[in-house]
Amino acid sequence: MNVLISGAGIGGLALAHWLGRHGIDATVVERAPALRSGGQAIDIRGAARTVVDRMGILDAIRAKHTGTHGIMYVDRRGAPVARMAGEDFGDSGGVVAEIEILRGDLVRILHEAAPAATYLFDDHITALRDGPDGVTATFNHASPRTFDVVVGADGLRSGVRRLAFGGDRQTVRDLGMYTSFFAAHTSLDLDGWEMMYNLPAGNGVGGRVLLLYPVGRTGEVRAMFSWFSPALGHDRRDTTAQKALVADVFAGAGWEIPHLIEQMWPADDFYFTRSGATNLDRWSHGRITLLGDAAFAGSLGMGTSMALVGAYTLAGELASTPDPVAAFSRYEAGMRDYVTRNLKRPPGGDRGFAPGSRAGIWFRNQVIRTMTKLPGKSAMTGNLQAAANAITLKDYPTTRDPLAIPNPR
Structure with a gap:
């Protein structure tokens, strides 16, 4: 079998690993010229922990733990x-997972763990034709195969989904929130706590929030700025205009925001x-299927874990x-309840x-202060601990040991 994967992100690289373990050839095409190295802190929860353990990379992941052990809500003085x-909610059930x-x-860890897949960076699929002998993919640069x-x-705005299922208007439900993040530094001693500072509606938008993720004890952080607003018609390719929008939305705000906005302007990540959330009745069409946010975006804190579990299940x-359509049917049947939950x-x-x-900010804070002491507290976070484990992983026999697969890069 010969598989083309669009997207060298978490789901795509995990799938390349498992396909190689099963002796299946994989080609990964990625629009970016190299692996995307930036991004926020993400959690690995529930069944996904079992998946990365079976991949042989759990120790490497733990060695790169951010050191964060909880979230702290602060006022404009940082108090x-x-x-x-x-x-408070188990190893996989809190706002911050273990x-x-x-x-x-x-x-990076997934890329190093992926077997000898073929990689096509700085390229993307422009057309797909599903025929009796397979799917012919046309690329922006490479020759058709x-x-x-x-x-x-390839994410929420999946190019493969657009080609096979239709445009984003038919398949993506808008959730009304903008988010941006970048690497920065702070002189604050965060002591392993993520810090959240909320602001009410203002500057023409709805509720606003800054979330600081500490990275070890070096003063390095990931700054995430989010707000609710109707669609503002931003250009997805104009980074300067996007940064200006963040600066306008948070103009006049206190605490660490002015210092972080200064660091945002030269940030290259x-x-x-x-x-948004994907809205699909099925994840496959003929010999084409979807994985990760392309198929099931819209969770709170489970996107990475569902992509890892999905890659394991799909490859298995x-x-x-030998029939891809039958394999897709079993993949979706095995994943659907877990994803829905x-x-x-x-x-x-x-x-x-x-x-x-x-x-509203005051009331939310009062709820946070008391909820960990209440009976049935897990229900207040959507029973995330149980949901993260709400799938029984099959044992798929593999033909190759993960540490014995060459990776010629």
Whole structure:
């Protein structure tokens, strides 16, 4: 079998690893000229912990743990008003999971663990034709090739999904929030706590929030700025305009924000996106299927874990049958309940993350201060601990040891 994977992110690289373990040839095409090294801190929860353990990379992931052990809510002076430790809801059920790693570090580990796949960087798929002998993919640069299977692991705005299923208007539900993040430094002693500072609606937008992720004890952080707003018609390719929008939205704000905005302007890892959720009745069309955010975006804290579990399951099913359509059916049947459960929004949903009024911020903080002491507290976070483990992973026999696979890069 010969598989084309669009996207060298978490799902695509994990899939390349597992396909190689099953003796299946994989080609990975990535629009960026190299691996995307930036990104925020992400969690590995529940069944995904078992997947990375089976990949042989759990120790490498733990060695790159950010050191974060909880989230602290602060006022405009930086004084704590509420806090929630990661252990309050189990190893996978809190706002911060027991295993947290920077996205760029996880991508690097997955790339090193991936078997001898073929990589096409600085390229992308421009057309797909599903015929009786396979799917012929046309690329922006490389020559056309025919594959037995094509997998879109290329994110919320998936090019493969657009080619096979239709445009984003048909497949993506807008969630009303903008988010940006970049690497920065602070003189604050965060002591292993993520810090969240909320602001009410203002400057023409809804509730606003700054979240600082510490990276070890070096003063390095990831700064994430988010806010609710109707779509503002931003240009996805104009980074300067995006940075200006962040600066305008948070103009006049206190605490660490002015210092961080100064660091944002020269940042070369700046990322900007509008949140959305995929809305698909099925994840496959013929010999083409979807993985990760391309298929099931929209969770709170489970995107990485679902991509890892999905890659494991998809590769295992492809290895179990010569018929891709049958493999896709079993992949989706095995994943659908798990995904559906993890896409449910917790009580309060996104609005609890960024309340639009000072009264709403105060009330949310009071809830955080008391919820860890209440019976049934897990229900207040959507029972994330149980949802993260809500799948029984099959044992798919592999033909290769993960440490014995050459990786010629």
